[in-house]
Amino acid sequence: MKPLIKFFFLTIFFLLFLSCNQQHSEENYRIGFSQAMTTDNWRREMNKSMQLEASLHPEIVLEIKDAENSVAQQVKQIEGFIKDDVDVLIVSPIQSNPITTVIEKAMDAGIPTIVIDRKIDGSNFTAYIGANNVEVGRNAAKYIISHSGEPAEIIEITGQEGSSPAHERSEGFRKAINQIPNLTISHIIKGDWEKASIKEELSKLLDSTEIPKYIFAHNDRMALGAWEVVKEKSLEDDIHIIGVDGLFGPNGGIQLVKDRILSATVLYPTGGMEAIKLAEELMSHESIEKNNILKTVIIDSVNVGIMKNQFDKMNQQQNDIEHQQEVIDKQINTYNSQSKLIQLMIFLLVLLLILSVWSIYLVVKLRKHKRNLESSNTEIRAQRNKIEEFAEKLKLSNESKINFFTALSHEFKTPLTLITSSIDSIAERPSKESQEISYETNLIINNSKRLLRLINELLDFRKIENGSFDLRVTKTKIVPFLKNIVDNFKSEALKKSIELKFSYKSENLELYLDREMMDKVFFNILSNAFKFTPKNGKVHITIEEKEEKIEILFKDSGIGIPKEEFQSIFDPYMQASNNTRPSSGIGLYITRQFVELHKGNISVSSNQGAEFKISLLKGNVHLKEYVISEVQKGMDTSYERNRVENLVPEEIDGNKNLRENAESVLIIEDNLELSFLLQKKLSSEYKVYVSDGVDGVEKALEVIPDVMICDINLPDKDGFQICRELKNDLRTSHIPTIILTALSDKESRLKALKAGADTYITKPFNNQILMESIKSALFNREKLRYYYTNRIDKVNGENFAGAEQFFLKELNALIDANLKNSGFTVEDLACSLEISRVQLYRKVKALLGVSVNEYINSLRLKKAKNLLQNSKLNISEIAYEVGYSSPGYFSTSFKKEYGISPKELKTS
CATH class of the missing domain: 3.40.50.2300 (Response regulator)
Structure with a gap:
């Protein structure tokens, strides 16, 4: 049966391969078109005419890319076409100079390139197609000259600076106007082809100068923008506006002339159809003209009707052609489908015979597999039942552990309460003994509160996970409520010289909230702010009233929070990566949950510190599901915050009887x-x-x-x-x-x-x-010191405490090298070792138990003793040899060290 399977797959593969080859053979030529932009009807009309002409030639595949008026994007698109090795490249440049290089690159790659509408610098292209823009400007000028019998001022609105059409239209227009003495171009407004770019400047110009008789805009869109400004100032009957493009359609120049919005428009053909025809001739290796200039004509009230009728007929013809093309495409698709269907039917007939034999084989095999599967299913069901039973036991076990954890947390509270109560009693005793241990008792109280607060956090965390919290909402004046909490931190602010500032505009702001929950929220955020704010820092709390909510901001000048951790900082067990202090990681999680229970929001930002913003809605509509008390109460004291302060005692004076040489x-x-x-x-x-x-x-x-x-x-x-x-x-x-x-x-x-x-x-x-x-x-x-002072000459580099041995060897070498120099001082020695005099003194004192001077003197006397016993030098010479400037002082020091004079040792 395996050969049958192979034959089946090989046949399918052959048919797919044949289909792909047929499709590939039909796609003979690729034309890439980089359009400058498609924000106006004129360029969309160009694209449409190209697509229509390309649709008449099935062998042509046209790909249009919109550069969106970005030179960099157009360069990238053209380079993409070059890389794809298109057969013909068509480009409508945004600006002349920047696009020239990449078009030359396409020509170097052997790709025929047609430039349409706008020109490039130089002539390194295959063909140019477009209207003569100089002639467009000249035609506009001729219309004004023919309709003006008296002196008149003209405002010219130019296209985007740097584009060839704008430059050439302006050139042709000015040359023609300047030949007529009574016509003057009084002002020039630089636009960017869009009407919004000229409206403000034109409006100011019309307010400040004499009203012109004519306005010539380089395209119909800017001409329409000029008309809108003129109409606002009720000057539409006094000023004649001429545009360029002459597009057909509801918003085209022809319709604007017909509606008497524009006096005239210069027809500017898109050249899209002609560009595709040129490309087809190039692909057929026919010779073409390099410069293909399209004809232009003035459309005014005289010929607008004729032009509109012509365009209507052309549009109808285009629609008919498109419809016919669709019909042809459908017929081709139908033919292809039927051809493939016949091939498939022949294949299926062969396959049917194969499958008939194969099905008989499968029936036998499937029956055997069915028996095996039924056996396997029975085993799987048994295993699934065991897994479900185990999962249930695991769930019960996990629940029991959590319950044990919760119960144990409750159990912690009782002994902690007994500890804090007992130590409070001890602390209240006025006895001298109690006063002596007051710091320790305060430590016990403080840290018992810390433990109690941590346990409360764990219990709150458990309630949140179980969803067992229920709000007890009370109408509350938020400013006194928060001020009561802030006051708890004033003492710590004084101790750490932290600027604690609480700002608000009104004391009468009211919110509906669960006081116990929000007390924990505000208290937790303030605790974190003080925890991470250094001395002389700042902690500012601000209450701001918005239209539907009240925002409470807590800002500090601490270590801040990394930007990438803003979202995860409120997750359970998470803490900021720049926080080296140990913590449970559930405080901010509980804070967020409490705020969200109030239908509020909490967020964090960080810029030279951390800033937490809590937003709470006004009113109580959002809390209707809870029991709400409208009675204003004083500060709630039914629960304990367990405020933990850092106990910093006064400076310890120490024992006045501390020995002088104490370590x-x-x-x-x-x-x-x-x-x-x-x-x-x-x-x-x-x-x-x-x-x-x-x-x-x-x-x-x-x-x-x-x-x-x-x-x-x-x-x-x-x-x-x-x-x-x-x-x-x-x-x-x-x-x-x-x-x-x-x-x-x-x-x-x-x-x-x-x-x-x-x-x-x-x-x-x-x-x-x-x-x-x-x-x-x-x-x-001390043992090491004794070792160094008594066996320094026997030390080797592999013994214990190598760093200290290296230091002593270097020290001894420097002293020995300068032993003769009576002016060699401790400062010189410290400078040679590249440490300070004080650090040298402390290092030597710690290692050898003597001062540097005493050690240098002992080495001098030790060498002197050796010279007295083993050399023929006299006492004076030995004294100078070991760095003593006076033989008498040497003799005195030697006798003091060894109990015998140099002379007695020499003669003994």
Whole structure:
């Protein structure tokens, strides 16, 4: 049976191939026409006459492209025709000069090119067809000369500047007029072929100058525009208007002359039919004239009737030709269809015989397949039932998990309430002990509120997902309502020096809203604004009244939101890509849902900060489905906002008894509460410096601490980047770093170790563990210091702490090279190492436990001791050799260091 199938498909393929070849053989010639524009009837008439003439020649395929009055687009279209290798190219140039190059390109490619209507620069084209535009202008002038027996002024309205018809029509018109002394072209208005381009200028001209007797417009459209201006000023009986084109039809120049709107129009043939005939002669390799000039004639009240009758007959003939062509096309299609039908019937007769045999085979085979399918269907139904049963169980399981999550969230509220109540009681006690822990108690209260607010957000999110929210709508004065919320942020605005501004025009604006919901909406947006606005920033709230709605705008000067994320920022679990602060990602989602429940709208924009706009409809018609209270009430206090403020205590004075040589600790943490809590814990034993992460690297370079504690989630660079930069910097590479973060995954630990961190502690952490980690880091640094000071001569490049060893080797090499120079100072040494004097001092002190001067002096005395024992130089010579300017001072320093004078050592 396989050979039968192959035969079937090969036969179909052969018939399709034959059909395609027949169709291809009929399409012998392709003509591409680039039309300048089709905004006027004259050019549409040109296109129509081309299509009509082309329809009489089945072997011609005409493709017309509209350049829409764009030179660049016309160039691109012509290049497309060149690329497609059309047989003949016809172009109606928009402007002469820009189109010349691309037409020359077509000629170089061997494509015959016909230029129609407008000319190009030069003569590199196959043929030109069009009326003599100089003669058009001359005919218009002759009409005026023949009808004017007394001096008269004329206004000329020209076509688009740069086009050849405009230039030539104006040239012919002026030459003829200038020969008559009593006729003067008083003004020239430059148009663009459309009537709108001249109306304003003509109106001003008629108001400011003497009324002309004639107006000559370069086409009928501008002539009609001139008539409309003249009619507005009631001058239609005083001014005679002459146009150009003489199109047939309701809006054509012939009809305008017949309706006495225009005094005359110059017939300007389109040349479309003639262009196709020229193209046909070119494709038949016949010789043609290069310049084919079409005849023009003046149409006025004398001959307009005759011309209209002629055009009526021509139009009727065109319609008859089109109708006949349609009939011929139908007959050809019928013939082709019948021919194909006969071929198909012969094929089907053969195929019928094949299919009869094939059908018998299929009946047998299908019965066998049917039995197999019935068996498979039985198995599939059983599997589908199992899947449905599993899906139902999964749905129940998922629902139970969600219910468990909701119940657990409710359960969190009880212990949180007990914690906050208990700590409030402790905080209210006036005892000295309570006062000492007031900061910690405030932290507990504040963060308990934060947890409670997060739980409320989760519960709201669950209600939204279930669609269980129902509005309790109350008539509310929006300004006092919002002002009450804004007042909650005044203290934070003062602490961060943020300009908090609330603007409105009237305090009596009323809205119908669920107060609890909209309180959460406004509160959430303001919380975000303060969260992302830096110190000395701005937060502005504005209420604007529109016709049917009230708009509330919240604008801040914070980090803003990327433009491409405006739509997704309100989606659940989403947060802006430039937001490095951890968040749940459901706050703005809940905000949008609450606003939309009020039939309102919320949008966001960003330009030097973020701007949220909430639009709420006036009245209560849109909320009729809810119970509405018309009673104005005071501010609602039946629920708790759980306002969380950043607790920034006064500057910690530290322990006045702190030892003089106490080690320093730098804390890089953007959470001010945690930062100050750590500072409070550590200030009794260490000198504590603090950075919010924005200037973490700069602060480390400034103070060169003994230990650094760094968070990972920071506003500018993350903790990994800061750690990596400081470990790769010679000035700070020795500082032990403790990473303190909420990230507990293995990837983050590994990333921290690769960045050079010494210790990794996850939040929440035990204070004792942190204190011991700091002590351990300092102890290890002390052991390393002992190693450096006692075995520096035995250090090799592959040992532990290579960066520090490299630094000490370079330091020793510079000191040794300048040991004889008594004027070699610490400043010179720092300059050679390309670090500051202070940073050099702190680096050496951290690594060796001594000052730079003490270290240089010890190296000098060590070399002097070696020279005293192993050289024949006297004491004075040795003193000068190791950089002492005075042998006496050398002897004193040597005895102080080694307990024996140089002389005693020399003679021993």
